[in-house]
Amino acid sequence: MKQMKFLGLALVAIFATGILFSSCDNNDDEVNKTPHVKINFNTVTTPMTVTDRLKSAMEAKELAFTSGFITLREIQFEVETDNDSIEVEFELEINTQIDFATGETNPDISFVEIPAGTYNEFEVEIELQDEGDSPSMVLDGAYIDANGTSHPVRFEFNSGETFQIEQEGIIVFTTNTSALTHITIDPTAWFAEVTNEMLTNADKIDGVIVISETQNTDIFEIAADGLDFSSEVEIEID
Structure with a gap:
């Protein structure tokens, strides 16, 4: 079942906008271009600290995710003014995968056009x-x-969730402007409440701690709930 979730620690978007300048020789021939947003996915692969609430920090251990994929069906941008709403939507003809190790997408979905205006x-x-x-x-x-001792871990999530991040406040897109959007995917936020005891006692399949809707469901529910944190967005304008 599809649900709307708000990602805060999980998805953080940073928008950096700046005017695109051509060379002096081409200034007279430059055609005003529609503003566009370039999308970069930043995947966090650094380890997180795992501890038990009643134990000392000396006993804290680590959990890290370093590879895998996330399959997207759609990305939708929406910008709003005081009077109306302009919706810009990616209609992906095929599923698009994010390589978690690199943040790269296949096929490329790196940019989208946004109508010039004040939003x-x-x-x-x-x-x-x-x-x-x-x-x-x-x-x-x-x-x-x-x-x-290192134990292989696999997190599996199978649901058509819609994740939403938003920023309120005056945002200006002018012609010949490029906006850079960094969407950070950080699993450490989802597993922040998981303890050493849970992972130590987790069941394994062929030597792997599988965390899914059917395996180690206590850990899975914590991670799934971690996707509900409120979002945080920062916009930097050059």
């Missing part, structure tokens, strides 16, 4: 694919236990 709200919605039995998100990593 008081900027919103981005990302919808995961929900067709078939294959998970829309699979992240692979490792958990290091109290003895320093």
Whole structure:
């Protein structure tokens, strides 16, 4: 079932805008261009600290996700003025995968045009694919236990969720302006409430701690709830 979720620590968008200048020789021939937004996905692969609430920090261990994929069905941009709303939508003809190790997408969905204007709200919605039995998100990593032993971990998420991030306040897009959008995907936010005890006692499939709707569901529910945090967006204008 599809749900709307707001990602804060999970998805953080940073918009950096600046005027695009051509060479002096081409100034007379320069045609005003529609503003466009370039999309970069930043995936966080650094380890997070895992500890038990009743134990000391000396016993804290690590959990990290370093590879995998996230399959998108649609990305939608919407900008609003005081009088109306202009909606810009990506209609992806095929599912688009984000390589979690690199942040690159296949096929490329790196930019979208935004009509020039002054807006008081900027919103981005990302919808995961929900067709078939294959998970829309699979992240692979490792958990290091109290003895320093590394255990393979796989997080599987299979739902057509729609994630939303938004920014309110005056945002100006002028002709020949380029906006850079960094969407940061940080699994450490989703697993912030998971403890060493949970991971140490987790069931394994062929030596792998699989966290999904059917395996280690206590950990999965914490991670899924972590996707509900309110969003945070920063816009930097050059």
